[in-house]
Amino acid sequence: MKMSYSELDHAALGKVGMMLQNQPDYYVMRLKAVAGDLTVRQLARIAEVAEQYGRGFVHLSTRQGVEIHYVHRDNLGKAKELLAEAGVEMGACGPRVRSIVACPGGETCRWGVIDTKEMARELDARYFKQEMPSKFKFAVTGCSSNCTKANENDIGIRGAIEPLWLEDSCTDCGLCVSFCPVGAIARKDTDEAVSYEADEDACVNCTVCSSLCPSSAWVVGRKGYTVFIGGTMGRKPRFASVLKRIVETEEEVYALVDAAVSCYREHGKKKERFGHTIDRIGLENIREEIFEKAVQHSQKP
Amino acid sequence: MKKQYNTARSLDVRGVSCPVNAVRVKQAISELGDEELIEVLVDAGESLIRVVQSINDAGHRILKSRQHDDAVGIIVGRNRPTIQQQKVRP
Incomplete structure (x- = not known):
């Protein structure tokens, strides 16, 4: 699924854990982990996505979550889909309840x-x-x-x-x-x-x-x-x-x-x-x- | 009435960090005879907690303690099989 530019509403993306970076067109994908737990299968998939759509590294957040940085807006949909297949959900941003x-x-x-x-x-x-x-x-x-x-x-x-x-x-x-x-x-x-x-x-x-x-x-x-x-x-x-x-x-x-x-x-x-x-x-x-x-x-x- | 303990041996592990302090204490206790007692001097705080935890886990008997300024003296006797069995954690 490729997102058209008009579909890119930052507030809406924030709602699903995607934040615009300092670099135009690049996003942080914040992933959800409850109590900091991820299965090895999930980790493997996260690594795959970070390699393919990010820049080959992940950032560990202070709330026990994983973030994939430098994902181009055109790849957000595909990356999200791949993660979802392995049961990795998106995290939360903005005025809402964050990962526990x-x-x-x-x-x-x-x-x-x-x-x-x-x-x-x-x-x-x-x-x-x-x-x-x-x-x-x-x-x-x-x-x-x-x-x-x-x-x-x-x-x-x-x-x-x-x-x-x-x-x-x-x-x-x-x-x-x-x-x-x-x-x-x-x-x-x-x-x-x-x-x-x-x-x-x-x-x-x-x-x-x-x-x-x-x-x-x-x-x-x-x-x-x-x-x-x-x-x-x-x-x-x-x-x-x-x-x-x-x-x-x-x-x-x-x-x-x-x-x-x-x-x-x-x-x-x-x-x-x-x-x-x-x-x-x-x-x-x-x-x-x-x-x-x-x-x-x-x-x- | 104050009970007197006859401690033939003593060991000072003040200033020795975890887990070395606990290891030294355990070693010294294992060298005790059945009725012998040792007085161990440990830093108060986290060191004391670690050392007591290790003494308890091995089933040794803590009979008395004395609080000093920044340290605690503990009088310990060797374990007996029955006590050890009770102390094993699930």
Whole structure:
């Protein structure tokens, strides 16, 4: 399929992941990868297309995607077709939901608390390429190590646990006080007994204590997802705010995400990132509205 | 009441980077007799996490720890087969 020049509407091309380069007539083809995963077959096809229609190299984006640069406008259709045959879809540009990034998560990582890839695929199915007031980025990360930087995204989901101390298992070795990365664990020594406590506010909900305690006295009390909203880097950086510290079910995560997206669509000005909408309206107001909407959402049959 | 541990040996791996610190610690523990204990001195932070992870994975017994300024002393005994079995990850 050869595109005629009149068909080349840049906004329309942007919608399907093709961006005009500095060089007239040449385009970047941004490809989609969910959670940064591509099969070797897809990679082989991408290499073929980059060789044939690009300049024999690919660019790896900061959002775990692959871009083919220097594709002439006359070849965009053919290149897209070849990629599609191997199941490689185009990415997103402009004011819409971008590729969902995720770390490898609990499937392969010893620190991973949640199945990040499964959640990334679900978010992709629900929101990818949908129109928004501005660009919109999702990230899913398996634990507090935060490898995919949940708090730099418009919506970030991070695996989280709440540790629980079991008196009967504890041998009072004291190691937890030393290895807690944020110094949240304290040893309390009274005349009657020794106990260990994790300060809820200081705790970052990682799994270091529950994984490393030599006598398994620190265990996972509650496990779930921390949901962040309103993170962005770029020209006006803003770290995300915590919407809810521990969400215990996937259903509730999706209800909250849906509610947050709907709030942003309602209040967000054109080209205003979610975080800046939150700052304009007030975090507490937005949180309240999101929680209200999420409840209505979960009450739907 | 403070329990006293009789540590016949000690090993200082402060300033030794991962994973060499963990390897040295494991080696030293494997040379212990059944009832012998060793005190290992490790940098706090990521090094401590790595070293403890490796001690746990091998099923050795951590009995006590002492926090120093930027380091932690850990008193460790050799594994026993039953403990090792429990600690094997799926």
